[in-house]
Amino acid sequence: MSVHDNRRATVNKRVTEFGGIRSIARISDSGSSDMKNFRILQDGSLEKRCGFETVILGTKPIRGYWEGSFSGVDYIFYVAGNTLYRRSQNDASPVPLTALTASDNRVSFFLFHNSLYLLDGYTIMAFQPDSGIFSVAQGYVPLYGKDWDPKTLGEINEPRNLLNTRLRVHYLNSSASKVFQLPFTAQRVDSVRVNGTNVTSYTFQAGTSSVTISDNYATGGEVVIAFEMDSLFSMRSTVLQANSAAIYRDGYHETLLTYGGSSGYRVWRSSEVSEEMLAGARVIYSSCDSLYVRDGTSFTLGSSEHPLTAAIQHLDRMLVFNDSGVWVLRHPHASDDSMEIVLYQDGIGCVARDGAVLCRGIPYIISGSGIAKLGLFSASSDITTLTVVSSDIADRLPVSVLKHCVLHWYDRDNRLWLRDTTDAEGTVLLCEPDGKRWVRYTGIAANALIDYGGGPGFTTANGRIARFDETLVADDGESFEAEYLSQYLDFSQPEFCKRAGYVSICADSGGASIGLTVESERRSCLLRFDGKETTPPEFFGVRFGIGRFRFLRYRLAVGGNARVRIYSLSATVTI
Numbered sequence: 001m002s003v004h005d006n007r008r009a010t011v012n013k014r015v016t017e018f019g020g021i022r023s024i025a026r027i028s029d030s031g032s033s034d035m036k037n038f039r040i041l042q043d044g045s046l047e048k049r050c051g052f053e054t055v056i057l058g059t060k061p062i063r064g065y066w067e068g069s070f071s072g073v074d075y076i077f078y079v080a081g082n083t084l085y086r087r088s089q090n091d092a093s094p095v096p097l098t099a100l101t102a103s104d105n106r107v108s109f110f111l112f113h114n115s116l117y118l119l120d121g122y123t124i125m126a127f128q129p130d131s132g133i134f135s136v137a138q139g140y141v142p143l144y145g146k147d148w149d150p151k152t153l154g155e156i157n158e159p160r161n162l163l164n165t166r167l168r169v170h171y172l173n174s175s176a177s178k179v180f181q182l183p184f185t186a187q188r189v190d191s192v193r194v195n196g197t198n199v200t201s202y203t204f205q206a207g208t209s210s211v212t213i214s215d216n217y218a219t220g221g222e223v224v225i226a227f228e229m230d231s232l233f234s235m236r237s238t239v240l241q242a243n244s245a246a247i248y249r250d251g252y253h254e255t256l257l258t259y260g261g262s263s264g265y266r267v268w269r270s271s272e273v274s275e276e277m278l279a280g281a282r283v284i285y286s287s288c289d290s291l292y293v294r295d296g297t298s299f300t301l302g303s304s305e306h307p308l309t310a311a312i313q314h315l316d317r318m319l320v321f322n323d324s325g326v327w328v329l330r331h332p333h334a335s336d337d338s339m340e341i342v343l344y345q346d347g348i349g350c351v352a353r354d355g356a357v358l359c360r361g362i363p364y365i366i367s368g369s370g371i372a373k374l375g376l377f378s379a380s381s382d383i384t385t386l387t388v389v390s391s392d393i394a395d396r397l398p399v400s401v402l403k404h405c406v407l408h409w410y411d412r413d414n415r416l417w418l419r420d421t422t423d424a425e426g427t428v429l430l431c432e433p434d435g436k437r438w439v440r441y442t443g444i445a446a447n448a449l450i451d452y453g454g455g456p457g458f459t460t461a462n463g464r465i466a467r468f469d470e471t472l473v474a475d476d477g478e479s480f481e482a483e484y485l486s487q488y489l490d491f492s493q494p495e496f497c498k499r500a501g502y503v504s505i506c507a508d509s510g511g512a513s514i515g516l517t518v519e520s521e522r523r524s525c526l527l528r529f530d531g532k533e534t535t536p537p538e539f540f541g542v543r544f545g546i547g548r549f550r551f552l553r554y555r556l557a558v559g560g561n562a563r564v565r566i567y568s569l570s571a572t573v574t575i
Helices: 275-282 391-396
Strands: 011-015 032-036 038-040 046-048 051-057 060-072 075-080 083-090 095-099 110-113 115-119 124-128 131-136 141-146 166-172 179-194 208-213 222-229 244-249 254-259 266-269 308-314 319-322 327-328 342-346 357-359 362-367 370-372 387-388 405-410 415-420 428-431 439-441 446-452 454-462 465-471 484-486 498-506 514-521 523-528 536-542 554-560 565-574
Touching: 032 319, 032 439, 032 523, 038 439, 038 484, 060 110, 060 446, 060 465, 075 115, 083 166, 095 131, 110 254, 115 244, 131 439, 141 275, 166 179, 244 308, 244 319, 244 391, 254 319, 254 362, 275 439, 308 357, 308 362, 357 484, 362 405, 405 484, 428 484, 498 514, 498 523, 523 536
Parallel strands: 141 166
Antiparallel strands: 011 565, 032 484, 038 046, 046 565, 051 465, 060 075, 075 083, 083 095, 110 115, 115 124, 124 131, 166 222, 179 208, 179 222, 244 254, 254 266, 308 319, 319 327, 327 342, 357 362, 362 370, 370 387, 405 415, 415 428, 428 439, 446 454, 454 465, 484 554, 498 536, 498 565, 514 523, 514 554
């Protein structure tokens, strides 16, 4: 800034680092009152965002999405309406696999012990790489009894699995008994093995609890009976009311936590199955998998009036949220007596479903106060701080909006993406992890934000799956407008009236026309600069007149199919 004379001073303001949206302030040299479809690059310049393209087009709401590789084949799985689809590198178009029970609620995909599962609040299914399809996951069949006496039975070796009604019992038949008592009433016997050999010479009546083998096999040795309990013992539908999943991993253990849906404030926790025990179960049940939810391993957090909303792993612990609290679960893989549960309140909670993400190891949540960073920096420290990073746009994020938001972290562009799924304009808000430089994209009618091919993507409620592509300048072939509205400038002398002077822009226009509206508290002036497709940046400058004013702001507008980058914006006025 240069001042030559107090009566006729010339003042210049040049912006080379554009600021993000700051609704809480109205006067700033570089901040924005609003913007759409511009992003701020690391050097502070403005650039029109890239476009997106639809890669899968459907008609039903996308309820869940996953992509990854199995056995060298790249897959996409998604649920649209009540149908599960597969799209692989070998599929010319999406392949419908199966119909699900319902067509509402979100669907969770998760990896557990190198297997891919689907959970929708009604059932759980597992991907079969050999066939390329999903089938209903039955879970692990526990060895309920080991070394039992055929008549007096014994202690429980592995508790029942709440995901099925199947059990195995191992007997030591030292008394050469023909009759073997079962621990429960059974509806079917699946297998009888004597000294490692399958036998079919036995009798059993449904609705009873004993099996009789023939005299030929009533010898000393080992007997294993696998059976299915009466259906009245089934707890599967209760466990599968949950439709969200979180996995704890520490290099040695994998523990599955399911919650949400009709489960409300209850968490279901898996138990470990050794390779030896799983192999033993698969001798009888070849499709048996490692899902094992033991009787007595579920627990509740909070109250029924506050359903659980999110769960993520942070270092050696799980963080589980409802809308007003967060619980720290230490050693979630341990026995019931060893797992520690600590409640932290102090107004910390997540108000949106699955509204918690890890951003380079730091937890961020959709709290009732806005997007917040949790002060959890080491395995030994507790929650110490809750830092709201969305203060600059607080007016855009009341609790009524936050409850409908989805939050996603894209490592590639080092930004948090926030989408209000009820917003008709298709608004997505983006910021850097520290909450600085919020920007706004429009025309993105996402119901979920996803990773597609390692980059940003989204799904929609009308059946589309789309991805952003840095080579694209349009959205599905349609041009979109980018706009930047600065905050008011007072040229460091708000008490004095000014006269308009000279304004200039340095930009890569890509041949597009750049509209610049200069606005005071009294009037405005529209200026238009016609760009050229040149390699070096272009310089545009022009004098303007809008009479006397105290405050001035800019409105930049760019349309067409061009990638436009604004390096600087400068204005010179006379006081």
